[in-house]
Amino acid sequence: MKSYEKGRLPQIIWGSKSADRVGTELKSADVQKCLLVSGSHVIKHPITQKIIHSLESLGIVCDVFDRVLPEPTDSLCIEIAQEIKHNHYDCILGIGGGSPMDAAKAASLIAGIPEEIEDLHEYGKTGARMREQWNRPCMLVLMPTTSGTGAETTASAVISSEKHGMKFSFGNRNIAPDLCIIDPEFTLGMPAMPTAYGGVDALAHTVEILVGTGANTYTNTILLSCLEKIWTWLPIAVQEPENLEAREQLSWAAHNALANGGIPNGHAVTHAIGSLYHVVHGHACMMVLPAVIRHFAETAQEAIGQIAVRLGVPVTGDAQTDAERVANAILSFYKSLGMKPLRETLQEKGCLDDEQTFIEKMIPVVMDDFKSHQWLPPIHTGDYREKVGRVCSAIYEEM
Numbered sequence: 001m002k003s004y005e006k007g008r009l010p011q012i013i014w015g016s017k018s019a020d021r022v023g024t025e026l027k028s029a030d031v032q033k034c035l036l037v038s039g040s041h042v043i044k045h046p047i048t049q050k051i052i053h054s055l056e057s058l059g060i061v062c063d064v065f066d067r068v069l070p071e072p073t074d075s076l077c078i079e080i081a082q083e084i085k086h087n088h089y090d091c092i093l094g095i096g097g098g099s100p101m102d103a104a105k106a107a108s109l110i111a112g113i114p115e116e117i118e119d120l121h122e123y124g125k126t127g128a129r130m131r132e133q134w135n136r137p138c139m140l141v142l143m144p145t146t147s148g149t150g151a152e153t154t155a156s157a158v159i160s161s162e163k164h165g166m167k168f169s170f171g172n173r174n175i176a177p178d179l180c181i182i183d184p185e186f187t188l189g190m191p192a193m194p195t196a197y198g199g200v201d202a203l204a205h206t207v208e209i210l211v212g213t214g215a216n217t218y219t220n221t222i223l224l225s226c227l228e229k230i231w232t233w234l235p236i237a238v239q240e241p242e243n244l245e246a247r248e249q250l251s252w253a254a255h256n257a258l259a260n261g262g263i264p265n266g267h268a269v270t271h272a273i274g275s276l277y278h279v280v281h282g283h284a285c286m287m288v289l290p291a292v293i294r295h296f297a298e299t300a301q302e303a304i305g306q307i308a309v310r311l312g313v314p315v316t317g318d319a320q321t322d323a324e325r326v327a328n329a330i331l332s333f334y335k336s337l338g339m340k341p342l343r344e345t346l347q348e349k350g351c352l353d354d355e356q357t358f359i360e361k362m363i364p365v366v367m368d369d370f371k372s373h374q375w376l377p378p379i380h381t382g383d384y385r386e387k388v389g390r391v392c393s394a395i396y397e398e399m
């Protein structure tokens with residue numbers, strides 16, 4: 001059996017109405033002064049308001065930073081870090097989708113670095129060059145309000161560099177929070193398309209890790225369960241926004257896909273699309289996933305066979321045929337959710353490049369992401385321009 005290593009996990013409280021426990025958990029951790037980091041929309045949510053009142057009623061100061069926008073920038077994270085330093089907060093509470101949680105994670109880590117940082121991308125670099133000695137000066141608590149990102153447990157934050165025009169991973173194992181409180185009721189009533197985008201993000205994490213180089217018996221046991229839940233319950237949540245059972249199943253799957261998984265390799269390409277064309281993350285995920293499955297056809301034949309069984313796709317035993325069938329089943333799944341092709345969105349935004357321009361723009365951004373070094377067969381070695389170009393070309397043809 002393949003050996004594996006499990007990273008540090010935070011304390012996790014999962015379940016409907018778990019948001020009611022925020023105040024008592026922070027009180028028992030002796031928190032005096034908390035900075036709530038979020039977006040303006042999430043702050044108005046009744047559950048968020050209830051959390052603020054609960055903290056205040058327990059005598060905990062709760063200041064609010066509600067200016068996090070999608071794709072948080074390095075300068076925004078540095079700004080929040082300065083607030084943390086100057087106001088001596090002993091707890092950062094990040095509430096929202098991936099963007100507010102990533103901003104809270106990055107800012108709390110930057111706040112522990114004594115030197116001034118101007119260019120976060122250059123300072124942190126990516127992946128293996130993250131500095132192990134960085135540590136944050138305060139407690140970090142994260143609460144997701146969507147079922148997709150899984151950012152509440154990962155050891156990196158995805159940040160946009162304004163200077164370099166790309167998204168990059170920032171952090172180290174100390175960026176993982178101390179406590180995650182995951183209340184599926186945050187997602188009740190979410191409209192169909194944000195629900196679909198979140199669910200497809202979770203689906204992409206699940207499948208990319210299942211076929212990836214880090215997959216093992218531990219990850220796959222949980223991931224196959226996540227896959228079944230997403231495949232069954234995402235269409236129901238899209239149709240019935242108030243269905244609590246569907247919301248709970250998706251919340252569990254989205255959280256566990258990353259909390260117990262590994263590195264979603266395809267996201268090297270997904271983040272590049274997001275960086276260059278500014279589309280919703282789940283929308284970028286949708287066209288990358290089929291290309292990932294085809295790329296890993298031979299090296300992940302067993303995993304793709306297991307995926308096929310969960311999706312109800314007949315297995316032939318021929319690696320290429322089975323990968324093709326699974327990729328096509330996923331494309332049909334998108335249609336059943338009412339998702340628009342990515343090409344259409346890019347056309348509407350007036351930013352659909354021709355294929356060659358798309359490929360040329362994508363190659364350096366994909367290569368900057370350490371996740372592009374985890375593909376099999378490799379795409380980052382030797383004639384990488386041709387190999388990455390081939391992947392991008394396949395995505396362009398299909399999107």
Ligand SMILES: [Fe+2]
Nearest residue numbers: 149201267281
């Ligand atoms: Fe993702």
